[in-house]
Amino acid sequence: MEFFETDRLIARTWTLDDAESAFLMYGNPVVMRYLGANGAAATIPSIEAMRERLQQNLDKYATDPELHGYVWAALERKSDGVLVGTTLLKPIPFSDEIPATDIEVGWHLIPEYWGNGYATESGRGAIDYGFQKLGLSEIHSVAYAENAASIKVMDRLGLRHLGKTSIYYNVEVEHFVITRDEWER
Numbered sequence: 522m523e524f525f526e527t528d529r530l531i532a533r534t535w536t537l538d539d540a541e542s543a544f545l546m547y548g549n550p551v552v553m554r555y556l557g558a559n560g561a562a563a564t565i566p567s568i569e570a571m572r573e574r575l576q577q578n579l580d581k582y583a584t585d586p587e588l589h590g591y592v593w594a595a596l597e598r599k600s601d602g603v604l605v606g607t608t609l610l611k612p613i614p615f616s617d618e619i620p621a622t623d624i625e626v627g628w629h630l631i632p633e634y635w636g637n638g639y640a641t642e643s644g645r646g647a648i649d650y651g652f653q654k655l656g657l658s659e660i661h662s663v664a665y666a667e668n669a670a671s672i673k674v675m676d677r678l679g680l681r682h683l684g685k686t687s688i689y690y691n692v693e694v695e696h697f698v699i700t701r702d703e704w705e706r
Contacts, residue, residue: 527646532594540572542604555668606630608643663694
């Protein structure tokens with residue numbers, strides 16, 4: 522399934538055939554340092570483990586009604602079909618005691634493709650998808666303060682910085698938001 526296209530990218534459903542490319546991201550500690558609680562998301566140890574994780578996520582997005590319509594997409598470059606990363610548009614976890622209600626946009630890229638504008642391009646596509654296709658009224662994004670590259674992407678996308686918060690993911694992050702009205706201006 523294709524979620525959206527941008528000038529250079531197709532955001533589509535992951536497949537198990539994507540395991541090697543996904544492993545280039547999620548098996549890389551340089552990528553994983555900004556994911557998970559306190560940057561402690563475990564790197565995926567092997568392509569087989571990555572394939573298993575892809576299957577778990579595919580099953581989760583296919584069966585969890587709270588994720589219906591949301592985006593967990595492989596980013597495929599139109600020019601050559603190369604997978605460069607992922608983009609997300611999904612409910613953002615609050616603390617363990619509070620259910621998710623806000624929707625988060627995010628991106629993860631294979632380091633080889635950093636610095637090419639793919640995060641901004643995919644983020645723009647995901648935000649537009651959220652407002653146009655899902656009818657959302659606002660979209661959030663969070664990043665560790667040390668993740669300057671993602672914070673720059675949030676700025677380029679026009680997200681408004683709300684400051685630090687600890688309600689998401691049980692860690693302190695920089696919190697950004699954009700409303701539909703702000704996006705359409």
